[in-house]
Amino acid sequence: MKRMTGAELMLRLLERQGVGTIAGIPGGCNLPLYDALRASRIRHVLARHEQGAGFIAQGMARVTGRPAVCFATSGPGATNLLTAIADAKLDSIPLVAVTGQVPRAMIGTDAFQEIDTYGLTVPITKHNFLVRSAAELLDVVPAAFRIAASGRPGPIVIDVPKDVQNEAVDIDVLPAPGRPDPPPPPRAEDVARAAAMIDAAERPVLLIGAGVVAADAAQTLRRLVDKAALPTATTLLGLGALPHDHPRCLGMVGMHAARSTNMVLEECDLLVGLGIRFDDRATGKAAEFCPGARIVHVDIDASELGKIKTPTLGIRADVGATLRALAAAVAPASRPAWTRRIARLRAEHPLVMRAPDDPLDPYGIIRHTAAVLPPDAIVTTDVGQHQMWAAQAFPCSRPRQWLTSGGLGTMGFGLPAAIGAALAAPGRPVVCFSGDGSLLMNVQELATAAEENVDVKVVLLNNAHLGLVRQHQELFFGGRYHASRFHAEPDFPAIARGFGVRAWDLGAVVDPRATLAEALAAPGPGLVNVPIDAAENVYPMVPPGGANRDMIGGELHATAC
Amino acid sequence: MRPHADVVLRLHVRNHPGVMSHVCGLFARRAFNVEGILCLPIEDATRSAILLLVHDDDRLDQMILQLRKLEDVLDVGRAHAARDAFAAVRPYL
Numbered sequence: 001m002k003r004m005t006g007a008e009l010m011l012r013l014l015e016r017q018g019v020g021t022i023a024g025i026p027g028g029c030n031l032p033l034y035d036a037l038r039a040s041r042i043r044h045v046l047a048r049h050e051q052g053a054g055f056i057a058q059g060m061a062r063v064t065g066r067p068a069v070c071f072a073t074s075g076p077g078a079t080n081l082l083t084a085i086a087d088a089k090l091d092s093i094p095l096v097a098v099t100g101q102v103p104r105a106m107i108g109t110d111a112f113q114e115i116d117t118y119g120l121t122v123p124i125t126k127h128n129f130l131v132r133s134a135a136e137l138l139d140v141v142p143a144a145f146r147i148a149a150s151g152r153p154g155p156i157v158i159d160v161p162k163d164v165q166n167e168a169v170d171i172d173v174l175p176a177p178g179r180p181d182p183p184p185p186p187r188a189e190d191v192a193r194a195a196a197m198i199d200a201a202e203r204p205v206l207l208i209g210a211g212v213v214a215a216d217a218a219q220t221l222r223r224l225v226d227k228a229a230l231p232t233a234t235t236l237l238g239l240g241a242l243p244h245d246h247p248r249c250l251g252m253v254g255m256h257a258a259r260s261t262n263m264v265l266e267e268c269d270l271l272v273g274l275g276i277r278f279d280d281r282a283t284g285k286a287a288e289f290c291p292g293a294r295i296v297h298v299d300i301d302a303s304e305l306g307k308i309k310t311p312t313l314g315i316r317a318d319v320g321a322t323l324r325a326l327a328a329a330v331a332p333a334s335r336p337a338w339t340r341r342i343a344r345l346r347a348e349h350p351l352v353m354r355a356p357d358d359p360l361d362p363y364g365i366i367r368h369t370a371a372v373l374p375p376d377a378i379v380t381t382d383v384g385q386h387q388m389w390a391a392q393a394f395p396c397s398r399p400r401q402w403l404t405s406g407g408l409g410t411m412g413f414g415l416p417a418a419i420g421a422a423l424a425a426p427g428r429p430v431v432c433f434s435g436d437g438s439l440l441m442n443v444q445e446l447a448t449a450a451e452e453n454v455d456v457k458v459v460l461l462n463n464a465h466l467g468l469v470r471q472h473q474e475l476f477f478g479g480r481y482h483a484s485r486f487h488a489e490p491d492f493p494a495i496a497r498g499f500g501v502r503a504w505d506l507g508a509v510v511d512p513r514a515t516l517a518e519a520l521a522a523p524g525p526g527l528v529n530v531p532i533d534a535a536e537n538v539y540p541m542v543p544p545g546g547a548n549r550d551m552i553g554g555e556l557h558a559t560a561c
Numbered sequence: 562m563r564p565h566a567d568v569v570l571r572l573h574v575r576n577h578p579g580v581m582s583h584v585c586g587l588f589a590r591r592a593f594n595v596e597g598i599l600c601l602p603i604e605d606a607t608r609s610a611i612l613l614l615v616h617d618d619d620r621l622d623q624m625i626l627q628l629r630k631l632e633d634v635l636d637v638g639r640a641h642a643a644r645d646a647f648a649a650v651r652p653y654l
Contacts, residue, residue, distance in 0.1 A: 118579055122586045127632040130579065147632060303626035 027073025030100030054084020059420020090407025126154030211275015
């Protein structure tokens with residue numbers, strides 16, 4: 001029998017879950033937790049805004065695939081976390097957010113820094129808890145980790161009133177750590193039917209998403225792709241699950257796909273969706289997505305099957321186990337006619353990069369950065385034009401190499417997620433492609449990067465605009481620009497240096513390539529400012545609500561003349 | 562929009578203060594109107610049964626799948642006979 005406080009019990013349980021690092025910010029209502037954390041072997045990373053702490057934890061979770069933890073106090077601490085929690089929900093990232101709450105007796109009194117964290121997080125969590133006694137933590141903490149990592153992963157909030165943190169409790173035995181439930185296997189008859197549909201198809205395509213990454217199924221996927229000669233497109237979050245240079249890899253589908261990729265999906269007669277949710281940025285107008293195709297949809301979340309597209313065959317199962325079974329069940333195939341057709345589409349309608357050799361071109365800076373990075377580098381992005389250019393042009397070769405905010409599309413994701421990635425994968429360089437709009441949304445985390453001395457380089461595509469907003473106003477609002485240009489242009493290198501972060505400006509040097517290489521090779525955090533022409537757009541583009549066949553721009557001939 | 566028949570869903574849930582907000586939130590944020598709610602503890606009061614009177618529209622199957630994802634919802638089914646329960650409480654409203 002051991003007597004401890006709720007806070008000490010929480011830390012013991014987190015240690016037993018294998019948590020090595022927690023990002024967070026202390027405040028009035030989580031100080032007992034911080035007092036216990038001081039005595040714990042768990043490392044704490046002090047963020048500069050709770051949203052930063054949430055995204056640092058996300059970066060750790062996205063790189064490792066295991067639940068990561070962030071701490072925040074009650075009231076504004078909790079509300080500041082909300083965006084990072086919602087982001088984790090939409091991208092199915094296992095996250096455990098532990099928030100302080102006012103003492104039980106003060107709940108409902110509008111106490112200082114009281115907010116209904118439980119109520120606020122109902123729609124943005126997989127599950128949430130308001131802990132009512134220290135002893136409850138024995139059930140709640142293992143349950144939180146089990147739920148976060150089971151099935152389709154997601155974020156969990158544990159809201160702990162301050163007096164529960166201080167409550168003494170006698171503990172006989174600590175519970176076993178929470179582990180993911182075994183994922184549901186596919187039914188044999190479903191696998192047989194899916195394999196028969198693949199064997200019978202003349203023009204099959206795989207579309208792979210975050211579920212393949214979450215299931216650690218990249219190797220198995222490759223066996224299926226190679227055996228049955230299956231062309232494979234990815235969603236934004238599926239990038240890297242099949243290496244970019246694999247001959248069957250078609251790259252990203254959807255709003256900013258290469259023309260040929262959307263055209264291949266337009267022509268397919270069988271679409272096998274693996275760990276995807278038919279997001280509108282991927283499908284365009286859903287009713288006209290893959291119009292001639294039968295659909296096999298494999299997902300671990302039953303509510304995704306038929307939510308957007310009614311599948312011919314829906315398989316609610318672990319995508320990894322399903323891929324293993326499918327790889328064994330399909331007949332070997334080479335599909336010469338379909339392979340030739342795809343090769344022709346890709347030759348005639350490739351992704352057109354205007355100036356991939358120019359380091360001050362959007363594609364050029366991404367290609368040059370990729371060329372300098374070692375193969376184990378991790379890439380994060382913010383949200384906007386730079387994100388889409390990077391999705392198109394960065395050569396992703398491994399799952400969990402590419403961390404981006406897909407579903408929520410959160411500007412401000414990139415820098416703190418990069419810090420989290422660097423903390424979780426020490427020794428591996430991390431590059432954050434960002435924009436001048438996005439970076440300012442969590443720029444304070446440069447201080448965290450400096451303090452932790454993480455190997456994170458921000459490559460800032462700076463066009464002094466909210467570039468994707470500007471692009472929408474140009475294309476869909478008659479060129480009536482409003483509120484998309486920043487008239488005050490911050491001196492980003494000076495800002496970085498002010499935070500204690502080294503900085504380079506490719507617009508102010510004679511040899512930008514050499515400077516980029518020098519910056520990326522320097523140890524510790526750094527920022528590389530890259531002036532980009534504000535008139536550059538991301539092409540091709542499917543208008544919002546349009547069908548994927550109706551792409552604007554990005555034709556090969558447009559740049560040939 | 563064509564008029565919809567009403568249908569009753571019966572949920573078995575863990576009985577604690579937050580479960581109703583999880584259930585109702587699913588409907589509210591999809592603008593899916595709930596016509597009637599009845600809720601009582603069952604067994605040893607560790608569980609509750611909730612009857613929801615809802616329109617039988619195209620989204621109902623998706624709603625049921627979403628309800629089944631809720632951690633505190635143990636079971637969801639249709640319960641046609643339970644329509645009478647709503648009629649029975651009417652005199653007390």
